[in-house]
Amino acid sequence: ALESGIDGWLRYAELPASLCAKQHQYSSILVLDEFQTSPVYTAAKELQDGLKRILGQSLELSFDITAAQQPSIIVGTVDAFSKLGVDPPSEAFKADGFYLNTQLTNASVHIMGESERGALYGTFEFLMRLAQGNFDPVSIVSNPSVSIRWVNQWDNLDGSIERGYAGPSIFFRDGEVVEDMTRIAQFARLLSSIRLNAVVVNNVNANPKLFSEKNLRGLQRIADTMRPWGIRIGISLYFDSPREFGGLPTADPLDPDVISWWQDITAKVFEKVPDLVGYTIKANSEGQPGPLTYKRTLADGANMFARALQPYGNAIVMYRAFVYNHHLDESVWTNDRANAAVDYFKDLDGEFEDNVICQIKFGPIDFQVREPPSPLFANLRKTKFVIETQVAQEYLGQQSHYVYIAPLWKEILDFDMRIDGQPSAVRDIVCGHTNVLNIGSDTTWIGHHLSLSNLYAYGRMTWDPLSDPVDMIQDWSRLTFSLDQTVVDTITKIAMESWPTYENHSGNLGIQTLCDIIYTHYGPSPGSQDGNGWGQFTRATATSIGVDRTVATGSGNAGQYPPEVAAIFEDIDKTPDELLLWFHHVPYTHCLKSGKTVIQHFYDAHYEGAANAQTFPKEWSKLKGLIDDHRFNHVAFKLEYQAGHALVWRDSVNNFYLAKCRIPDEKNRVSNY
Numbered sequence: 001a002l003e004s005g006i007d008g009w010l011r012y013a014e015l016p017a018s019l020c021a022k023q024h025q026y027s028s029i030l031v032l033d034e035f036q037t038s039p040v041y042t043a044a045k046e047l048q049d050g051l052k053r054i055l056g057q058s059l060e061l062s063f064d065i066t067a068a069q070q071p072s073i074i075v076g077t078v079d080a081f082s083k084l085g086v087d088p089p090s091e092a093f094k095a096d097g098f099y100l101n102t103q104l105t106n107a108s109v110h111i112m113g114e115s116e117r118g119a120l121y122g123t124f125e126f127l128m129r130l131a132q133g134n135f136d137p138v139s140i141v142s143n144p145s146v147s148i149r150w151v152n153q154w155d156n157l158d159g160s161i162e163r164g165y166a167g168p169s170i171f172f173r174d175g176e177v178v179e180d181m182t183r184i185a186q187f188a189r190l191l192s193s194i195r196l197n198a199v200v201v202n203n204v205n206a207n208p209k210l211f212s213e214k215n216l217r218g219l220q221r222i223a224d225t226m227r228p229w230g231i232r233i234g235i236s237l238y239f240d241s242p243r244e245f246g247g248l249p250t251a252d253p254l255d256p257d258v259i260s261w262w263q264d265i266t267a268k269v270f271e272k273v274p275d276l277v278g279y280t281i282k283a284n285s286e287g288q289p290g291p292l293t294y295k296r297t298l299a300d301g302a303n304m305f306a307r308a309l310q311p312y313g314n315a316i317v318m319y320r321a322f323v324y325n326h327h328l329d330e331s332v333w334t335n336d337r338a339n340a341a342v343d344y345f346k347d348l349d350g351e352f353e354d355n356v357i358c359q360i361k362f363g364p365i366d367f368q369v370r371e372p373p374s375p376l377f378a379n380l381r382k383t384k385f386v387i388e389t390q391v392a393q394e395y396l397g398q399q400s401h402y403v404y405i406a407p408l409w410k411e412i413l414d415f416d417m418r419i420d421g422q423p424s425a426v427r428d429i430v431c432g433h434t435n436v437l438n439i440g441s442d443t444t445w446i447g448h449h450l451s452l453s454n455l456y457a458y459g460r461m462t463w464d465p466l467s468d469p470v471d472m473i474q475d476w477s478r479l480t481f482s483l484d485q486t487v488v489d490t491i492t493k494i495a496m497e498s499w500p501t502y503e504n505h506s507g508n509l510g511i512q513t514l515c516d517i518i519y520t521h522y523g524p525s526p527g528s529q530d531g532n533g534w535g536q537f538t539r540a541t542a543t544s545i546g547v548d549r550t551v552a553t554g555s556g557n558a559g560q561y562p563p564e565v566a567a568i569f570e571d572i573d574k575t576p577d578e579l580l581l582w583f584h585h586v587p588y589t590h591c592l593k594s595g596k597t598v599i600q601h602f603y604d605a606h607y608e609g610a611a612n613a614q615t616f617p618k619e620w621s622k623l624k625g626l627i628d629d630h631r632f633n634h635v636a637f638k639l640e641y642q643a644g645h646a647l648v649w650r651d652s653v654n655n656f657y658l659a660k661c662r663i664p665d666e667k668n669r670v671s672n673y
């Protein structure tokens, strides 16, 4: 089981005896809660299991505070601790924060949660330290940066997963919720250990059959399975459900029958899942119906759901800003999909109910290998919003490649939007995070053992967006594979080189990923970007390339950013090379800040990226014998494939542009004649 991947970074591999020797022997685990469905109880069981596996210590759970033996590990909420006479930490506690104290004179350990969930998070913190052989005494309070720390699954009821690369759904099969909840509990455990607190279980392209009696009972079982791990569930809705499922003639959000239909459905859902976290809505996007279909505003649509949810505590509507015209006319120079989110949402700012949160993809288009942050982050001043990222490597090699995405996310989160000329890093203006995860029933969860590092990093960054990508990959490597320094260093090297490598051999200078746009979003297909309505244009001609997004001569997208940022993107001399072609249309012979021409940069970057991908299997081969053969072989195979596919990428893209512009490679490597 240690090798299957199911436990991810929670393997709790036995520590070498030399390390264990430094560790105390505890007498018991004192649990300040006896309800077996409480996250505190889950935490205690996890402690029992973890200590057995990591340290070989078998401890009893004790519920009797009067008989507590010393030294013990005590886990509970701040309120429960106060009954023992233990004070809360002096530092302020935020919702779901925790206080871990291993510096007590009687050698006990206190794991105190602000909430039950916090107690669970503190427990995982303690166990993950031990699992890394870290016995340093600590007394720390840790609080989340935000309360919305979600993931999205794009699971269909038939068990398929849209953009899923790891086998069928763990939630649904043949139109119904699965019977066996084993994987769902294991999934909840993983999410909880990185302090995520909700999962939206079905695809945003939602099927209204989710509301059948049987499926509502199924949702109840899912929620009951995940709740002890502190995970709430949410669901995605299909806007036209009242018509398609309810037999009404319309789904107009202002129609009284439609309103009461949704109220009834909401009541039924909450009867089964009283702590539902809310509804995710994709409407008027990619051919989907929505309020605009009924000549209502997007706010009218969002507010209808929001009002239906208001009687149920803190449930929210996640309204996706991914609204755009996918039949865009490319012949119009100023037509620009990147403008869509601001065009649709800016004027609605202030029109939304309080429990509506706008869900905004990190960039203006769609999870590309390089994008600037979405300008909508700076245009909603009265509406709360979350940033949407994607662990599923839809445009990043779909887990046939390994790309460690934390450095990309960090660039976006650190980007200073300069709203009103004030510091406004994206990480500070979002009210939460959600991530398109798309795990499946594969034992690797995600399709590639290394790619699970992205989920781990995502969780840590939602809690603390200043988390360092290198620290995270090192911790993850130790927890997932081994404490051996060669293992940690090798994985860290591959991980930290993986994004630049992929960018080099795919799309450079902000031209987007250049993969197939029409259907698969996989593999090189620079020609597929243009000549269709999807709006992921490169506007490549025989002499020039890039999208003119300036206000002066282009789509005006640069002007959607606050003035200080707009001034950078508007000016070709100030725009950083890596975003040059995102904002400007230039001749292939345009000279970059690096001194190279655009076309020579393409050629060179593709050779560099492909060459670097060749080093990954070689690096990995150092781990033979240092980790288990099962996972060694799985990853070795994947990295070998990645190296080969990088060559395909290199030659496809380079040949494509050589054929287009006929400017030879200075180093004479590229030839298609």
Ligand code: GCW
Pocket (backbone or CB within 6 Å): 154, 162, 163, 204, 205, 282, 322, 366, 394, 521
């Ligand atoms: O990136 C695109 C995907 C679609 C997806 C859409 C979205 C679920 O290609 O498959 O639909 O994004 O985010 O809604």
